[in-house]
Amino acid sequence: MARSGSTKPAGMPAFVGARHDHGQCVRTALGEAVRLCAERGARLTAIRRRVLELVWRSHEPVGAYDLLALLARDGRRAQPPVVYRALDFLRDQGLVHRLASINAYVGCALPSRPHVGQFLICRDCGNAAEIDDKRVTNALASSADRLGFAIGDVAIEASGVCARCAPGHGRP
Amino acid sequence: MARSGSTKPAGMPAFVGARHDHGQCVRTALGEAVRLCAERGARLTAIRRRVLELVWRSHEPVGAYDLLALLARDGRRAQPPVVYRALDFLRDQGLVHRLASINAYVGCALPSRPHVGQFLICRDCGNAAEIDDKRVTNALASSADRLGFAIGDVAIEASGVCARCAPGHGRP
DNA sequence: ACTGAAGCGTTATAACATAACAATTGCGAT
DNA sequence: ATCGCAATTGTTATGTTATAACGCTTCAGT
Numbered sequence: 001m002a003r004s005g006s007t008k009p010a011g012m013p014a015f016v017g018a019r020h021d022h023g024q025c026v027r028t029a030l031g032e033a034v035r036l037c038a039e040r041g042a043r044l045t046a047i048r049r050r051v052l053e054l055v056w057r058s059h060e061p062v063g064a065y066d067l068l069a070l071l072a073r074d075g076r077r078a079q080p081p082v083v084y085r086a087l088d089f090l091r092d093q094g095l096v097h098r099l100a101s102i103n104a105y106v107g108c109a110l111p112s113r114p115h116v117g118q119f120l121i122c123r124d125c126g127n128a129a130e131i132d133d134k135r136v137t138n139a140l141a142s143s144a145d146r147l148g149f150a151i152g153d154v155a156i157e158a159s160g161v162c163a164r165c166a167p168g169h170g171r172p
Numbered sequence: 173m174a175r176s177g178s179t180k181p182a183g184m185p186a187f188v189g190a191r192h193d194h195g196q197c198v199r200t201a202l203g204e205a206v207r208l209c210a211e212r213g214a215r216l217t218a219i220r221r222r223v224l225e226l227v228w229r230s231h232e233p234v235g236a237y238d239l240l241a242l243l244a245r246d247g248r249r250a251q252p253p254v255v256y257r258a259l260d261f262l263r264d265q266g267l268v269h270r271l272a273s274i275n276a277y278v279g280c281a282l283p284s285r286p287h288v289g290q291f292l293i294c295r296d297c298g299n300a301a302e303i304d305d306k307r308v309t310n311a312l313a314s315s316a317d318r319l320g321f322a323i324g325d326v327a328i329e330a331s332g333v334c335a336r337c338a339p340g341h342g343r344p
Numbered sequence: 345a346c347t348g349a350a351g352c353g354t355t356a357t358a359a360c361a362t363a364a365c366a367a368t369t370g371c372g373a374t
Numbered sequence: 375a376t377c378g379c380a381a382t383t384g385t386t387a388t389g390t391t392a393t394a395a396c397g398c399t400t401c402a403g404t
Contacts, residue, residue: 014319043370045382064360079385084361089382100272101327103360103391118312120321129319135311140290140330143305147186148335149292155273155329158312163320215401217351236391251354256392261351275360275391351400358393367384374377 014120014129015162016059026056029107033095036111042093050074051086052107055096060126061104099128101157106130118156124165186292186301187334188231198228201279205267208283214265222246223258224279227268232298233276271300273329278302290328296337 016025033052037044044052054070055062062070064083071078087105090096096105097117108117109130116137121128136156144151188197205224209216216224226242227234234242236255243250259277262268268277269289280289281302288309293300308328316323 015321043381047383078383080361081363081385082383085383100329101325118315120316120319120323122321123324129321131315131319133311133315136308136315139305139307139311140328143290143303143308144292144330144332147292147301147303148338149187149294149301149330150333150338151292151330152295152332153273153330155327156312157272157328158316158321158323158326160316160324161322166320166322215350219352250352252392253354253394254352257352346404348403349401351398353398354396356394358391360389360391362389363387365385367382369382370380372377372379374375 014131015122015127015164016129018164022058025059025107026053029056029095029111032111033093036095037093040093042089047071047076047078047082048086048089051083052090052095055090055105056107059106059128061099061102061106061121061128063104067105097130099157100155101159116154116156119158120162121157121159122162122165123159124161127162129162186303187294187299187336188301190336194230197231197279198225201228201267201283204283205265208267209265212265214261219243219248219250219254220258220261223255224262224267227262227277228279231278231300233271233274233278233293233300235276239277269302271329272327273331288326288328291330292334293329293331294334294337295331296333299334301334 016022030049030053033044033049036042050071051067054067057070064080064087067083067087068078068080071083076082087096087098091098094111094114095108097108097119098105099119099121102121106119106128110132115132118131118133118136119128120131137154140154140156141151188194202221202225205216205221208214222243223239226239229242236252236259239255239259240250240252243255248254259268259270263270265283266286267280267283269280269291270277271291271293274293278291278300282304287304290303290305290308291300292303309326312326312328313323
């Protein structure tokens with residue numbers, strides 16, 4: 001969260017506050033997505049864009065079938081493959097991450113450069129914060145290296161309780 | 173693998189060789205399990221023990237439904253909850269880890285003390301190596317700490333290609 | 345032996361994901 | 375402009391993983 005009370009800086013803060021300007025999060029994310037896709041010649045079609053918007057509805061990771069239900073509210077009667085394909089595209093573009101430990105998807109806070117997502121997932125509020133601690137990835141890479149293991153994809157996910165939800169922290 | 177060609181030391185090597193004495197792995201793992209459960213007053217019942225044995229059939233993580241099929245070969249006509257309950261127990265006891273990224277289960281190489289499992293999963297041979305690099309967990313803990321996030325469970329899983337399966341490495 | 349708790353068997357269903365193929369759309373080359 | 379190819383989307387069906395719920399059995403302590 002933005003514990004300092006500051007508004008969102010350029011890099012998404014780890015845990016956003018309850019009253020952060022989420023519209024700004026969404027605008028930034030969508031803007032970046034449009035820009036990056038254009039740059040790459042990737043087609044951010046209507047449904048892909050819509051799924052990305054829906055993923056960004058909040059900082060709480062959302063399940064594929066939840067997205068399906070949300071699309072249904074739009075009047076679309078989409079089937080599972082529609083959502084999974086959109087998610088695949090968005091993941092390929094680095095716009096969305098999948099959290100394997102909870103089978104859910106979350107918008108990427110740092111889509112412009114490739115990185116290994118590290119997530120802190122609050123069991124209470126459900127929010128997920130993406131961090132990018134190079135010490136973690138470097139250490140893992142070095143261990144793998146020593147074993148001659150060539151790393152492809154990495155999933156680093158910690159579940160626990162965020163500061164805002166910690167006992168003793170009066171809910172702000 | 174046991175790159176040095178040594179036999180299995182006290183701590184399981186990261187990637188075991190093709191010709192390692194797997195019987196020894198199993199005996200050690202089962203022995204430890206019996207000892208730890210006795211120590212804790214936890215009941216390693218027949219089915220739990222059998223599931224643990226089956227998980228230890230190889231170093232390749234195994235799916236719950238695969239275990240079900242293996243149990244069926246024993247003549248048991250077990251239903252999914254039977255396997256999941258056994259796995260839950262074994263996980264509670266730290267005897268088995270779940271790999272969220274591939275929905276599979278693997279025997280714990282270091283069951284006697286609690287630890288955060290870190291896994292390298294080979295896409296080619298399917299084997300999973302458990303490592304325990306404190307730099308990784310310390311770095312993650314420190315990042316979480318700085319955010320006031322209290323870590324509960326952690327999943328760290330890297331998929332890639334192990335040394336034995338690497339191109340250019342004549343299969344031994 | 346009695347009893348309460350833990351474990352197990354069983355049925356049913358929930359939740360997550362993909363295969364396969366048809367229909368449509370976008371888009372460059374002619 | 376329109377042809378033809380490739381990418382995208384629609385749709386049906388099914389596969390895979392996991393859990394809820396409830397009754398019966400077994401075990402340990404008294």
